Amino acid sequence: MLFEIDKNSDFSIHNVPFGIFSTENSQKRLGTAIGDKVLDLKGLAELGFFNALDIPLSVFGNDYLNNFIGLGKTKTNSVRTLIQSLFQSDRLKEYPHLWYHLKDVKLHLPVYSRDYTDFYSSQEHATNVGRMFRDPANALLPNWKHLPVAYHGRASSLVGTEVGIYRPKGQVLPKGAQQPVFKATERLDFELETAFIIGKDSEQGSPVSTAEAEDYIFGMVLLNDWSARDIQQWEYVPLGPFAGKNFATSVSSWVVTMEALEPFRVRGPVQDPEVLPYLMYEGNKNFDIRLQVSIRDQGGIKTEICRSNFKYMYWNMAQQLAHHTVNGCNVATGDLMGSGTISGPEKDSFGSMLELTWNGTQPLTLNDQSERSFLLDDDTVCMTGYAEKEGVRVGFGELSNTVLSAKG
């Protein structure tokens, strides 16, 4: 092995995720993360290491992973397994210039997503929201257990890790008021999500079945669906969230392939009532991925406020994609499909401030003893996620964005 990897690293040799990085002296290019280091895949390609795979060199020098992903799973998996075997040999020993410390590189949004869809597939989250804002006795809407509810998000405002999030302004209806006012949101929130990335184009008019769906899924990232709850609440009936969410959505840097996540499959929840045939599936399609959210306050003190798990999802990714395309809607390589907020059954597993503080009525106390109902300026929201089983760990690294005060 080329160097030791900490056993708690998200980037074990079983992972080999793909991402886009740049350094002070080099432009954006493809890389992978191993341990605390980044391997320059463009440099590796230029040295001829991938020659046998017949991949155009330019693919490794792109600003996004899309063209690489578009090569298809046969080639991208070969790249991944080749890197694994190179790392276990000593063939890369003579190329120290291909390695960077993770802390020395700038990480970028990994894919260009023409379209971004956000699902609403956690039963615990949908139930919490229904209990707070609708009828506690009938928290889930009638359609919820029949179809994976979703809406289209805004692709232009997708950003990567470390990008600051300006506190948005907008219309808010003060409690008891008849007229809205315009102001900076006072209920800025995160939503803990994962997202999958489409790896293959589908044709308009041609559905992708649950059996075919996994062929169309390249890999996964963490996603923070930033939300201004007061703006959202005033606007969202009847056409859904708009200005309460489209100011920013952030995405983690390293796309973890479905092949790396393969060992972590688990059974999903029993779906009752039975779903329609086009949503039926075979095999284990949930994944045991542990998720955490922390807030790092202005003073730099970090407090973990949520521990959830992707395995809780009621609707799995294959079902989501089958539903998305069953009407003939087409998907394209790089499209991003968010899970929706991933809440678990326990109070400390809720995936948003809205739920953790029960709409602001039960503030959290952070480690510096300050209280939070919703996010304050200069708070940094840090999301992490990893799967671990029998000593094999595969993770996403950290998605970290700081709230900036409203502009202007």
Added chain:
Amino acid sequence: MLFEIDKNSDFSIHNVPFGIFSTENSQKRLGTAIGDKVLDLKGLAELGFFNALDIPLSVFGNDYLNNFIGLGKTKTNSVRTLIQSLFQSDRLKEYPHLWYHLKDVKLHLPVYSRDYTDFYSSQEHATNVGRMFRDPANALLPNWKHLPVAYHGRASSLVGTEVGIYRPKGQVLPKGAQQPVFKATERLDFELETAFIIGKDSEQGSPVSTAEAEDYIFGMVLLNDWSARDIQQWEYVPLGPFAGKNFATSVSSWVVTMEALEPFRVRGPVQDPEVLPYLMYEGNKNFDIRLQVSIRDQGGIKTEICRSNFKYMYWNMAQQLAHHTVNGCNVATGDLMGSGTISGPEKDSFGSMLELTWNGTQPLTLNDQSERSFLLDDDTVCMTGYAEKEGVRVGFGELSNTVLSAKG
């Protein structure tokens, strides 16, 4: 003048819209429509006619107008006025190979829209929908007169004129049933809309004011927001339309510039209650554009079923863009912003089958004596629109798409 233009042509010399066309022997390129002909702008550029404007030749040979639009209004307006003066001189006489008959070319989607937003800005439409599905006495929701309600549409399924629209399948809740069924929609509908096309990128975090908005609007097209009413009704609470709409949205071929539409400005409706300051505006920001919808049935017989007008819109484009960006959401050149269904006050000015047949309860009789509650397979929906004043006519041509039977 190079040739006579019919006085009822949408493409008078006052128009000079921009579009993308191809012929049997040539790939996609930029063109303009004049009378019943298309002028090859790539050919014109290659002959050096635009040399003084310092525009890269490649811009005229693109698959979409985006790079051309991205040149900025100073340059694109210069191209337009230069074409007008060339046409009025005889300098193009010696280049007959630059002209094609409109009927001999293939027209394409004119822009690549990374994002597509659809507003809901016709008071008559929102009122009709509210009367049908909610409370007739309180048809408009409380937020409607305070903000231009909108949702994000699906960009991947945008198509151009003449592209067939497969009847979508999906989940539908039969009347009185507790469980949904899966089937092809029985309530396929059009929505008569216009859309504006963003001409300039904005920066994330930086709102575009109503005063600045028109600088960001390149031009307009007609838009058909295809809708499956039964699928939409079952899915849309709480997150808005998804599978009921994202199977296809069609867009007309010729982008009519805001400069061509300038003579047709009219005052918008009085907005009461007064809007918040960020939505206030000065000047006439509505446009008197007559809109028509016809159905051409399987036998080729055409029936006009709707005459509406863009001037009815409650919220204007400057307000829509100001609202869209006030939270810091960024827009990009080529983005498409649909108006929402444009209904007028009279029954024959309603912009959808849903309203024209009052949710299917009052079927229309077509000229071949057949009845329509919603669209049938092989029906062709034709939308047209033009502005006319003092002998000057500027129009969009026809947006025409045929319903194909459900696939598979």
